[in-house]
Amino acid sequence: MPATLNIARSEALRAAPLDSWIALAEDETRIVATGATYEEVSRRLDEAGVEDSVIIKTPKSWIRFAV
């Protein structure tokens, strides 16, 4: 795995609750909100005044994905 990838991002995702919705900060190194639904995370970001983030749905486990 090339060293240029964002390892802090992986560590944040590894620590995230599974089968949930989370939001990463703009630099993608830490979690700034979690929730059971996309809408819940979005609402928590609004309440916290977070303007720039990216929302991710975490899987039930980090099994490698093939679609």
Place this chain on the structure above:
Amino acid sequence: MRFAYKNYPTNRGGDDWWAALPTQLANSAKHSPPCRKFEALIDSGAAICIFHSSIGESIGLRIDRGEEDETTGVSGQATKIYLHNVSLYVPGHILKIKAGFTDQLPLAGILGRAGFFEHFKVTFDPSSNPPGFELERIHRA
């Protein structure tokens, strides 16, 4: 426009990477503003764009009132989806598309052939450093 791959942990202890884009949806019928950015996987193996129902509900879609369809993945098991017209926001572009919605999706969204690849030439280059991909908009008459 060039984008870096996004890395994800794996249950085998290392990291994996996906080609993914910060994506937003808006409800075309309600002319609503786009939702907050979420990460969608670019997947040339997917026939259409599919998003988690939770995102559709957040923009006011009545998911089960959409046109019913089915998709299948590597397991071969059929998954019911509901089709809705939405506005798809990817960096620098807004597209009117018909997308599928399901609560069975293990991730937020998939950008597939109809609705995404039909509008972009996508060049994947995982061998570059940093690994990434390029999007070039295709404008057809």
